[in-house]
Amino acid sequence: MTQTEPAVHDAAEFMDRRTFPARMQSLLHRYPWISPALVLLIAVFTLSFFNQYFATPNNLSLIAQQVAVVGSIAVGQTIIILTAGIDLSCGAIAVFASMVMAKTAFENHVPGWIAFILGLVVGTAAGGFNGYLITKVKLPPFIVTLGTFNIFTALTLLYATGRTVRDTEVDPFLLKLGSIFSIGTFHITVGVLVMLLMYAAVAFVLRYTAWGRHVYATGGDIEAARLAGIQVNRVLMSVYMVAGFIFAITAWVLIGRVNAASPNSGIDLNLDSITAVVIGGTSLFGGRGTVVGSLLGALIVGVFRNGLTLAGLDVYYQTLAVGLLIIFAVSVDQWIRRSKS
């Protein structure tokens, strides 16, 4: 930058004179999902050498199934983090919604699809509660969701009275997302499909609608967004409610995946979703990132866990690897952010 100082008059000329790292930086700046995509490719490539079973259709299908729940919940977490927020209660909301779905169907004999809608309402309301505390009571998202994480967990346990709704008791409609269908030699659950649909829908909305732009603008600089005439509180409120809705759909995926509804399931989801989003290149400072990156992030974690198991590594090393990945991803984000000046 220093020796090219006179070139700022001419942006095109300025661009051509930049060094390779600077060009990489601006490329990653523009397409933040590139680095997780590279990490995923390298991981799949490398791990397939350690175990020949790794790259088989059966195993890759298994990874997809394993990733479905975290991948689904990460969709909601992404839009929240894009607004420079965070949701520590997302897993608690999903488990709460799953209990509502399974229990109303089993004990109150409500038809499965109505139980599902009840769960969606509960999830959206829970997200709305977070949004209300953040926009109206003006509390920081971290504190709000730390509080509601405990509240929703407690409500779930109280409501469930510590009892799991077992596979034979769960309404068949609620188990639908666990059913498997085949594409060629791959065996995919409907839950994976639902997850992919959510990614497609949210990616579309973020990219092609005014609401999506307002989410990015609010996260990038809330004061600037307000001055531009965006009703930032309305945007934030809608983001937390949409995320709550997505967490409730995740509840459906979760029931299908574990074949039951347990108040103790999904405890790791809160932090795992943040891991997926961060590894996927979305900035915790808001305003930058893509929902596709989060899918890649979830896949990276899934691939690491599965591949390292097949390679015969202890589970502790998998956790270690995921930890290193998070640090790496955030370092890359910081480096990209520095490129502005």
Added chain:
Amino acid sequence: MTAETRKPILEAKGLVKTFGRVVGLDVSDLALYPGEVLAVVGDNGAGKSTLIKCLSGAEVADEGEIELDGEIVSFKRPQDSRAVGIETVYQTLAVAPALDIASNLYLGRELRRSGLLGSVFRMLDNKTMKQHAKEQIAALGIGTIQNIGQAVETLSGGQRQAVAVARAAAFGSKVMILDEPTAALGVRESNQVLKLIVKLRERGMPVILISHNMPQVFEVADRIHIQRLGKRAAVVTPLTHTMVEVVGIMTGALKIDESGQTLHSVR
């Protein structure tokens, strides 16, 4: 002052604004004529930002009225003043950093596609927005911006402020208020913004420029509104008065009498 035959496009009469016991505006007036750059200067606490906030709708005056084009208007929120054509550009480089230039220009008033794609799928008309943004940037002569799809955070401070100005000018606004647009900028970047102000005047856009920087004020302003102790102390022009005199009026060392031009020392 200027001939009475000209009618102000924006006029504030007898504005009063108090904050608890603090008097921000003490029956203050302001008049902006078509096609001019009116600088508003004043010491800290003189009430210039309160005055501007009342005009841009960020504050509501306790008393007094505001006329735009001869019609009384009242603002409760910034959106209200924007709706009648008063655009404000803030010193804080109020742009969305991660979005590109075109998205920033249309932030908060995006265009949707026609037909089902727009009404059902709420899809944005990126093509038209980009096209208009390009024209707008070119019309203001912001030549240093090459790529309309560039993220705003990759631009320099001056270019970012230029985007903010372009946004304000883009939507058929009648009056532009620039609140210390160069405060956050370096010398060269400030010059870019000053050039932009001259360009706006050439296009016939009346501009209110709030600034602390006297050389800049004398470079671009047609008239200088001097705010002191919550009132309009004087309105002078860069041709009839020097910087020293303006600073004198600003600080109360010099006074201007009712008829206008004669200055005499206080004490």
